[in-house]
Amino acid sequence: MSLAYYKPVWIARSDGEREIKTKKHGRESNGPTDVQLNKEASEDDYFELLPVYHEVAQEWKRILGGMLHREQKGQADQKWTLVDFPENYRLYKNVRKDRGKTDAYFLYGYPVGRKKRYKSALDFFPHLLWLAEGKSDDRTDCSCKHCAPEWIQEVKPLPGRDGFAPMRKEAPPIKKENVATRPQSFATNPQVVVKQQQRSSSQDNKPSSKVAAKVVIPPPVPKAGLPASNSSAPRAPAAPVLTPNPLPSPKSREQDQDAHYNRYIYRPGELTWFNRGTAWGLSVITKRELFKDQRNQDRPRYLVQPLSHPFAHPATKVISAETDLRPWLAWSAPGPTHQALAAANSHYNTVDWKAVIEGRYGVGDAEVDGSILAAKMIDDSFALIEPLSNNTTTTGERTYNGMFLGGEKLWVGEPVRLRPGNGQDILIIHQIIEKLKPNSTNVASATIHVVGDVYHYTSQPYTPNQEPPVNPNLPIRLRQDLDYRNRVTFAKVSARTISHWKLNQVAARLGIEQIKGRWYESSILLPILHAHFQQDLSQGIITDVGTWINGRGDANSAAGKAGTRYKDRLETFGKAVPQGTKISRGLDGPVEENIFPGANSNVPATMMAGLAVSETGQGQGQAQAQGQTQQVQVQVQVQAQAQQVQPASDGDIAEFIDLDPMEDGFTQNYIEQGGQF
Known part of the structure; x- marks a missing residue:
């Protein structure tokens, strides 16, 4: 024993x-x-x-x-x-x-x-x-x-x-x-x-x-079908050996990008926390690209659009370090700064934002409250993308290559965290299916399911000559992260453990309300979230980063609900972002969608309308059409009248969420050294 x-x-x-x-x-x-x-x-x-x-x-x-x-x-x-x-x-x-x-x-x-x-x-x-x-x-x-x-x-x-x-x-x-x-x-x-x-x-x-x-470490999955302890009772038959389904191949260039280990953590259209300098704010990612750093190595950077109330929007900001971003689910959003909004359990689309700005809701910060309520609205949303097939005449089903679920973007062929399974289960998505009701073509009433293989993260003490099973049907991100985690736990001789992803169910069909969110590599995200990551490594400890973050729906106390469907991602954002905002399609879209502001002096002026900001994110976004000028002037006037009630500076929202101490990311050093400790 x-x-x-x-x-x-x-x-x-x-x-x-x-x-x-x-x-x-x-x-x-x-x-x-x-x-x-x-x-x-x-x-x-x-x-x-x-x-x-x-x-x-x-x-x-x-x-x-x-x-x-x-x-x-x-x-x-x-x-x-x-x-x-x-x-x-x-x-x-x-x-x-x-x-x-x-x-x-x-x-x-x-x-x-x-x-x-x-x-x-x-x-x-x-x-x-x-x-x-x-x-x-x-x-x-x-x-x-x-x-x-x-x-x-x-x-x-x-x-x-x-x-x-x-x-x-x-x-x-x-x-x-x-x-x-x-x-x-x-x-x-x-x-x-x-x-x-x-x-x-x-x-x-x-x-x-x-x-x-x-809880990080859950109770084991119960063994179904076992009889009560009785020496005369017959033994239950052995469980059948499960065979995983082949991993679906990427069907778009962006999907292939996101399938790579350590290329990008975040994706266009996703909701994130971003470092404002003195506090953290909420934003959506509009563009991303790789750039060469001082060592001539590829690094990701992102263009983010801060969320706000409908009458004024902060300028976009270029984020050149992933340590200055956090997944939406990494932290829990605080309540609105205006107590009247908090007490009324307000929804972004029903708030009288002009009255808030004018001070009729009391003292608070309208920009901060706009971002909080917008983020909760986005968390409650979903939108299907890249349709693949339409079998509504025979089965009433359509399939899709991806979806926005809450604050995150999900692809077919990648793992997602599940609510069932005691927190250690993931599902590799093989299909995203829209099922219409019988004799109906109304997508608003359709149910959305994901189909895929369910895996459970399993660890046990190491024995000599033991190697974890190899499963080529796991995504490469999953396999490389598992290799990293096993290196960490194996390094501590006194408590060596070895882990693998155990196949628990094949072709499971689950509602999207059972998805907690994206699966993230512990080897990449945990060094950013965990202040004592280095100390844990020295003890041979690496926890599952999924247990450090929330689940979709938790922000609205609506876990286990499908949420509100939108036709596309921009409709989801509504007036929380400036009119004319575009979400880059990356490698699958036109080149002009991927141009960062100020990155190319030869870019036509018409392409840069509404994006006139510096790399540091200072200044105000320009109006995108002449017909908007009067509206912008009215907005500025309304804000000026309310300055005595709710000043808008980073220093005034420091309590929104304080900066946490940063450490140099261990993962990047590990990768640059060829995966050697």
Whole structure:
């Protein structure tokens, strides 16, 4: 029997806040006060923030990982440990030297304020489990001491050394004949009852949940069809050997570009976060190209159009470093700065933006709020591209070569992350199918499916002469990333593991609502997102980057919904981008679509209309036709009248999302050195 080893897990959802708003003091730190943090003022009783790798912080994360492992029925040969606490939760040490008191530790970050803190890992675990399961945004569904009534808060230790699990008080057993007629009440708490029923039922019937979206290492896929443990029971027949379908070939030049490893992370038409210099904003990519850097190596750069309200739009900006971009799903968008917009759960297309600019919605930043609501509108969208066939007369189906789903662009022949399968499953798209309703030609009511092979990421301890299986039907991006990840985990002799993509299902047919989003290479995106990537590498650890990012629909609390269909990508953006904006078709479109502003002095002026900006993105976009001049003047006048209400500068939206510390990307160095560590 192999020894158990630690697997890092990451909780992608968090409600933690580093700052809170108070009526008395305005914004204040959601942690120990400045006085409490001042060691010089009180040497006998003060607080200090523990670093991520402090031994006490590590112990908390191992305890929490152990409890989560037990709750999620993790593999017996594994132990789990948290990579870090949920975002904005921080562990502090209370150094107490007076009157023989012992030091204490407190986890801050609970969004109500600093007085609501957790005193131990066991204290925090019910809240961590609620975050990990992701079934509800209502904190009353959580059973921790800060969220729930006292009668739910009982936590008892489970036997063993690996941790504990919360045990909620249950209502008395209900007779079967009375279940249908018994009225529900708060005392019986239907959600708690359902939770207990799920845990006691067979794993074969365990319903899917959003646990997969938030936890790096999920419970193993249950073995369907196994009889109860009984020496006299017949053995279940062996599962048939699955044969993967051949990988579809690219049908366009852009599709082929995106199939290459480490050429581009982002694609024209995609929604991204971009570095504004003092804060991060939201934009859509309109163009991309490769350029030669100072070492004469090809590097990608992008032209982005920031999102805004309909009355004014920031200039386009050239982004020459992929570290200055983030996928839309990498972060969760904050609420609008205008509290009235947040309270009304507003939609971009229904907001009276003129009233917002004039200050009738209170204090806030209209440009920022326009970008937030536009991004959520885009997240709810989808549009099919590049039709391949039309069999509506016989099967009622059309097939397509790609689609925009939420903020991302997907192609046939590439992997996508799935909501089913506990977060470790992907599907290689073989077909995108539009199915019309019988006797109907209305595409608005059509259902959209993807068909492809489903794979599960599987790891096990390495044994001598063991090699991962070779599957030529996996996309090259998937294979090269897997090779990288195996090099990392193999480098740590004391905990060598080897991984592969295991085929679980052939030709699965799933609705697009079951797609979480694009699959990204951990070897390429994780160094950009993870501040401690280098430290993890030195320990032979590389987590799946898909567990660090959200799923499509999470921004609108609409996970599992197909969303609104649009005829094309530009219709999706609506008035959130300037009139006349074009999305480059790259290698599949005309040359003029790919010209960057200021890149070629011989470009006809008519081609550059509306793109008169500098490489740094400063200045204002020009009107694209003479008939727009008056409208632009009116917009400027309206904005000028509202300047006292909502100034528009990068410094004023710093709290939109602060810059995070950047590190040099490890991946590029690895690739330049020929893949050698």
